[in-house]
Structure formats: C-alpha cells, structure tokens
Amino acid sequence: MTNKLAIVTGASGGLGLAIASRIAEDFDTVMLTDLQEERLSEVAESIESSTSARVIVSACDVSDQAQVAGLYDTAAREGAITGLVNAAGIGMFTPIAEIDVELWDRVFAVNTRGTFLMSQHFIRTAQPPAAIVNISSIGARAGNDMLAHYGASKAAVIEFSHAVARGCARTGIRSNTVMPGFIYTDMWRNTVAYLKQNDPSLADLTTEQVFAGIVDQSIPMGRAQEPEDIAEAVAFFLSDRAKNITGQTLAVDGGTVLT
Numbered sequence: 001m002t003n004k005l006a007i008v009t010g011a012s013g014g015l016g017l018a019i020a021s022r023i024a025e026d027f028d029t030v031m032l033t034d035l036q037e038e039r040l041s042e043v044a045e046s047i048e049s050s051t052s053a054r055v056i057v058s059a060c061d062v063s064d065q066a067q068v069a070g071l072y073d074t075a076a077r078e079g080a081i082t083g084l085v086n087a088a089g090i091g092m093f094t095p096i097a098e099i100d101v102e103l104w105d106r107v108f109a110v111n112t113r114g115t116f117l118m119s120q121h122f123i124r125t126a127q128p129p130a131a132i133v134n135i136s137s138i139g140a141r142a143g144n145d146m147l148a149h150y151g152a153s154k155a156a157v158i159e160f161s162h163a164v165a166r167g168c169a170r171t172g173i174r175s176n177t178v179m180p181g182f183i184y185t186d187m188w189r190n191t192v193a194y195l196k197q198n199d200p201s202l203a204d205l206t207t208e209q210v211f212a213g214i215v216d217q218s219i220p221m222g223r224a225q226e227p228e229d230i231a232e233a234v235a236f237f238l239s240d241r242a243k244n245i246t247g248q249t250l251a252v253d254g255g256t257v258l259t
C-alpha cells in the first residue's frame with residue numbers, strides 16, 4: 001500500500017508530539033491534529049525537518065462530531081488511512097466533592113467521547129491492515145481520589161478499545177491501549193502547580209522538585225517516563241510487528257501498575 005497515513009490527536013502536547021515524531025519514521029504521511037492550528041504548524045515543521053514523512057496539520061476538537069467528520073474527509077484525500085493515535089486528553093487534580101457536572105462532562109467529552117468519535121470514523125474510513133492506539137493512563141487503575149473524573153474516563157477508554165478490538169478483529173483493524181505512567185508534560189506541570197497551591201509544605205520546593213518527589217514515592221523503578229518511552233510502545237502497536245496483538249493494554253510506567 002502506498003501513502004500510508006496516520007492521524008495523531010493532541011499532537012501539540014508533550015506525548016502527542018513525541019508520538020508523531022516517532023511514527024513519522026514508519027508512515028508516509030502523518031496528520032497532526034489538536035485544538036490550535038498555529039502551534040501545530042510549528043510542530044509539523046520541526047518533525048518534517050528530521051524525517052522523510054510528509055506532515056500535514058488540521059485543527060480539530062476531538063469532542064465535536066462535525067469537526068471529527070471534517071477531519072476524516074481531509075485525511076481521506078491525503079492518503080490511505082491506516083493508523084490512529086488517540087492522545088488528546090485533559091486531566092486535573094480535583095477532590096471528588098468539588099467535581100461539578102460541567103467538569104465531569106468536559107473530561108469525558110475529550111477523553112472518552114473524543115476517543116469514540118475518532119475511532120468510529122477511523123473504522124468507517126481506514127484501509128486495512130490498520131491499527132488504533134489509545135492513550136489511557138495508569139490513572140485508570142490507580143483509585144486516585146483526586147482523579148475520579150479522569151481515571152473513570154480513561155478506564156472507559158480501555159473497555160471501548162476492547163470492544164473495537166473484538167468488533168473489528170475480522171476486518172484487519174486492531175485496537176490497543178497504552179497506559180503511560182508519569183511524564184513531565186504540561187499536564188503534570190499544571191498538576192504540581194495545583195498541589196503547591198494547596199499544600200503549604202511544598203511552597204519552597206520548585207515544580208521539578210515536587211514532581212521528582214512524587215515520582216520517587218510512586219514509581220517502583222524510581223524514575224519518570226520520557227515521552228519517547230510512550231512513543232516507542234505506540235509505534236510497536238501500530239506496526240506489523242504487532243499484527244497478532246489486539247485488545248491489549250500495556251503500561252509503560254516503571255512497574256507502577258501490574259496488568
């Protein structure tokens with residue numbers, strides 16, 4: 001098959017960007033999508049300068065059905081759609097008592113509905129053999145009372161991926177999930193800012209020191225994960241090396257969650 005195209009959502013963010021850079025080695029065309037086109041264009045230039053892949057951008061809110069449909073119309077004109085990485089996501093620490101319905105719905109709209117819409121359109125338009133990789137989180141298995149909304153939305157992604165895997169098993173479309181551990185991206189920078197605001201004992205520590213302390217306490221291997229660690233797992237699941245693997249969930253987290 002020529003001009004194999006993969007779509008990466010959340011491609012301006014820490015993990016999405018690393019994933020797009022890595023899979024540009026394996027696809028002819030990589031389509032980057034995120035909320036803002038301006039930032040995407042910068043990312044596309046940097047990826048294109050270091051690979052032979054064609055990198056195209058298209059802004060899209062993954063929680064919006066019409067925008068997702070439009071994105072796939074564009075993608076289908078640009079290549080044979082064979083890969084999808086659902087990396088767009090939002091998450092924030094919130095005590096359960098303080099999660100209002102709007103916040104709960106917003107987290108599910110991006111993390112869960114977004115994954116559903118992107119995957120549904122992929123199933124309709126992909127040219128098998130093709131593969132989906134969903135970015136869930138170890139928060140889906142942690143029972144963290146500050147992440148009830150986020151953890152529940154990411155747990156839903158895992159079960160949705162199971163259903164896609166079984167439903168598409170005979171069509172040549174695979175679906176797998178990666179659960180990243182702790183990666184120092186904007187998501188964690190914002191989380192640490194929240195923790196510092198709410199815990200006076202952290203006031204004198206830098207954001208990096210607070211993050212290092214959380215990593216030391218939480219990760220058996222004692223080190224944070226890098227975006228490239230996640231990108232490597234995604235590239236494997238998308239590739240033919242994983243042609244007999246579907247419906248699986250892989251934690252890349254230094255031994256934090258045992259699956």
Ligand SMILES: NC(=O)c1ccc[n+]([C@@H]2O[C@H](COP(=O)([O-])OP(=O)(O)OC[C@H]3O[C@@H](n4cnc5c(N)ncnc54)[C@H](O)[C@@H]3O)[C@@H](O)[C@H]2O)c1
Pocket residue numbers: 009010011012013014015016033034035036060061062063086087088089090091110114135136137138139179180181182183184185186187188
């Ligand atoms: N950083 C971590 O430690 C960690 C751990 C586990 C899972 N994850 C997951 O990895 C993924 C990437 O996270 P990250 O750490 O790179 O965070 P990030 O905040 O740096 O990136 C997330 C990206 O998603 C985009 N996005 C948000 N809402 C969107 C929407 N409605 N439509 C399209 N794009 C949207 C943002 O603009 C941003 O570029 C997320 O799904 C996150 O839940 C991250």
